[in-house]
Amino acid sequence: MAISVAHVAGVAVTPFGRQPGRTALDWQATAAVAALADAGLVAPEIDAVICGYATTAGHLMPADLLAERLGARPAIAHGTSAGGATGLVILAQAARLVRAGDARAVLVVGGEDRASGQSGETSTRTLAQVGHAELEVPLGGTVPAYYALLASAHLAARGLSPADLAPLAVQMRAHAATTPGAHLAKPITVDDVLASRPIAEPLRLLDCCPVSDGGAAVVVTAAPAAVAVTGVGEAHRHQHLTEADLADLGALRSADTAFGQAGRSVGDVDVAGVYDSFTVTLAMLLEEIGFCAPGTAGTDAAAGRFARDGALPLNTHGGLLSYGHCGVGGGMAHLVEVVTQLRGAAGARQVPGAPRVGFVHGDGGVMSAHASAVLEVA
Amino acid sequence: MTLAYDECPSCGRRWTLPRTGCPSCGAEPRRCASAGLGTxxxxxxxxxxxxxxxxxxxxxxxxxxxxMGRGAPGLAVGHRVRARPDAGIPTFRAD
Known part of the structure; x- marks a missing residue:
């Protein structure tokens, strides 16, 4: 039997922001219904459901819960937890199921009331648990603090200052300004970033993504569709920052696997979506994967390289830094945006020149879990 | 909490957080105390x-x-430091 090619037949992302009144399951179902409609499918036609975790729900079996809500009775259903990489991990899993012939239509979903479903303090405490329970968290470790330590090491090693990361936040905000549903849309400058209140130095408020409510979903099929998943990859080198090898975090390994499957390289990418929980996250990922030379991600942003009409249109919806971050759905929004760009359906945001090759990357924990995908016009 | 690390008796690889096996060769590591000096x-x-x-x-x-530890105010990358427990938490000060 010939190996099936996985296609993305449907995508959907909800508006992100502080939007009280819906549960995590509500956001997942809203996104799933929209993605199914986009694919021209109904829930009973889905034979696998993979649903990312929600910190506000903590349900034991989120995929079964969602499948029942949707009216789906899949042969395969399971939840998945890989931090911020989850959205791309479950896309990769969906592609593998389709390639293997084990499923023909896979629904992949993330959604959470992360902003309004819990207090900011609870959210901070929950997320901090990606740190080591005995040797990191008791020191006062939080996710911003772990990434601030990464930023400190990154800036020191390259002789950079926080002003060299700020243009990444400015570019993401400029993208979001024209994206319907973005959490933060008011334009900002480098000076605004540097003048915002310190969160965990060298990171300031505008170096950090907001916490949002929202959801995103994707339908992966064996049946042909406009966009194909031509490569997927993952890498898992450490859990805790203390054990991280900053010269080999796993991002390049993950991307290389995906590019290798697709027969592509970074130079072929027409539009990209790269995880940007903090400015430094985006800089380190872009540089390790090879989209930017070491230490140049910020200057590339300042020069307009990541603008819609730049050489590498990046996170054209505004990314986590400005479209927002609702957890698993936040990392999936990059995927939805890249597919939308490859379809030529991004309207006022459309990247010029009919992009044909897209790349998406997610990072979970403290640069701990990495997942990548190459998407191409079929 | 005192500073410690794992060492592989087979290949000599060292790392910080407790593991059941060496990530290079799989051998069972031993836990060693650190003097707490570093950069x-x-x-x-x-x-x-x-x-x-x-x-x-x-x-x-x-x-x-x-x-990872707490640090005294004013530390910068490259400073030589020594750890002392402070209320059970390793705290690094200029050496």
């Missing part, structure tokens, strides 16, 4: 939503492993 690799002044700011550091210990 600051990263530093952050953390501003919590409530309470006073505090300093977190990553330190490259002379033992060849990296450790």
């Amino acid at each position: 600051v690799a990263a530093v952050s002044v953390v501003h919590p939503s409530s309470g006073d700011p505090y300093v977190l550091v990553l330190v490259d210990l002379d033992d060849g492993v990296r450790a």
Whole structure:
């Protein structure tokens, strides 16, 4: 039997922001219904459901819960937890199921009331648990603090200052300004970033993504569709920052696997979506994967390289830094945006020149879990 | 909490957080105490939503492993430091 090619037949992302009144399951179902409609499918036609975790729900079996809500009775259903990489991990899993012939239509979903479903303090405490329970968290470790330590090491090693990361936040905000549903849309400058209140130095408020409510979903099929998943990859080198090898975090390994499957390289990418929980996250990922030379991600942003009409249109919806971050759905929004760009359906945001090759990357924990995908016009 | 690290008796590889096997060769490691001397690799002044700011550091210990700890105010990348327990938490000060 010939190996099936996985296609993305449907995508959907909800508006992100502080939007009280819906549960995590509500956001997942809203996104799933929209993605199914986009694919021209109904829930009973889905034979696998993979649903990312929600910190506000903590349900034991989120995929079964969602499948029942949707009216789906899949042969395969399971939840998945890989931090911020989850959205791309479950896309990769969906592609593998389709390639293997084990499923023909896979629904992949993330959604959470992360902003309004819990207090900011609870959210901070929950997320901090990606740190080591005995040797990191008791020191006062939080996710911003772990990434601030990464930023400190990154800036020191390259002789950079926080002003060299700020243009990444400015570019993401400029993208979001024209994206319907973005959490933060008011334009900002480098000076605004540097003048915002310190969160965990060298990171300031505008170096950090907001916490949002929202959801995103994707339908992966064996049946042909406009966009194909031509490569997927993952890498898992450490859990805790203390054990991280900053010269080999796993991002390049993950991307290389995906590019290798697709027969592509970074130079072929027409539009990209790269995880940007903090400015430094985006800089380190872009540089390790090879989209930017070491230490140049910020200057590339300042020069307009990541603008819609730049050489590498990046996170054209505004990314986590400005479209927002609702957890698993936040990392999936990059995927939805890249597919939308490859379809030529991004309207006022459309990247010029009919992009044909897209790349998406997610990072979970403290640069701990990495997942990548190459998407191409079929 | 005293500073310690794992060492592989088979291949000699060292790392910080307790594991059941060496990531290079799979052998069962032994736990070793660190003298707590090292060089600051990263530093952050953390501003919590409530309470006073505090300093977190990553330190490259002379033992060849990296450790996380609290730091004294004013530390910078490259400073030589020594760890002392402060209310059970390893705290690095200029050496």
